[in-house]
Amino acid sequence: MSERPTIEQYQKFIQERDFHVFRCKKCGAMIAPPKGVCYSCGSNELEWAKVSGRGKLISFTVIHVAPEQFKDEAPYFVGIVELEEGTRVTARLLGLDPDQPEKVQLGMPLRLDYETGQTGRMYLGFRPA
Ligand SMILES: [Zn+2]
Known part of the structure; x- marks a missing residue:
């Protein structure tokens, strides 16, 4: 390319x-x-x-009150993930319970995944590696 x-x-x-x-x-x-x-x-x-798709969690928040188009998906996590390659992206965090944010650890290893939202749009996501 x-x-x-x-x-x-x-x-x-x-x-x-x-x-x-x-x-x-x-x-x-x-x-x-x-x-x-x-x-x-x-x-x-x-x-x-x-990119390798490997990264680690830098920070996160739980979205309880989502914009209209994501309303039915709340609560969900949004995190900042530092990729192995050094750049940082904002993405959904998957495979974690938004009702138990205390279980999420900064620095935890994550791997790239994707999630299809209710609108059919694909999001960048990361789940625990
Ligand atoms: Zn340059």
Whole structure:
């Protein structure tokens, strides 16, 4: 894949359960969520990269009062996950009980998964590894 990465395609990969991030061709930094320029060196020479799907939990919150479109899915976890490759993404946390947030540990290893929401839209998710 040599085409220039776009945010539209980033979303499309998630819908296809085939998560990709941007990689800076200049400094090698992994970039997700996507921006037009590298976070680290400001270069706009970006390409697609696959990630291992392994990461760890940095922070999380339980959503009890969700936006209208996610109302029926609440409560659910949203977490910030640091990928092995160094970039951080916001994603649903799966396989954990939102009524027992005290059981969730920061730093716990997670692996990439996906979840289909009630609208049929696919979300990036992570579950305990
Ligand atoms: Zn860079």
